[in-house]
Amino acid sequence: MAERDGGPDGGPRWLSGPEQRTWRSFLTANRLLFDRVERQLQQEAGLPHAYFEILVRLSEAPGRAMRMSELASTALSSRSRLSHAVARMEDAGWVRRKPCESDRRGQIAELTAKGMAQLERAVPSHVEEVRSVLFDALTEQQRQALLEVSDAIVGHLTDDDPPWPVAPDVAGPPA
Secondary structure, eight states: OGGGGOSTTSSOOOOOHHHHHHHHHHHHHHHHHHHHHHHHHHHHHSOOHHHHHHHHHHHHSGGGEEEHHHHHHHTTOOHHHHHHHHHHHHHHTSEEEEEETTEEEEEEEEEOHHHHHHHHHHHHHHHHHHHHHTGGGSOHHHHHHHHHHHHHHHHHHOSOSSOSSOOOOOSSSOO
16 A cells, blocks of 8 residues: 555655646535535425435335344444434334344334335425436536446445445436
């Protein structure tokens, strides 16, 4: 890992001008995009993006249920943050927790019919927002390049193969 140890003189491996511009553009684009998506979900569905992501993951899971530890991993959340979010969603009636039959210490989060209805109400406007702020700004070649770059970064930052979490390769909801 000599590359991480620094430049040829042992100092930091400073970013070049083009790398600095790329980094700052990447940060700005991400912040603007996620702020818009978060604001849209909050205003139109009363959901923070983190809750929306949990509902989506549960809706895609077999039986619309998933072990809490697995849900935390796939939703890219800490266990404590996930537990807090699930507790709030339980209060809303969107999710229920039940004990894991194979491990008494584990818990299963299950999407309720009310939670599925909330997700179904949120998805159309959310998908339109994602399309508007991301995909409409890109050509087909840029979309493919974005996928390749995103997969490369995820693959570099995780030990999983293929890059994780992999979204279903299907058209239609959820986003």
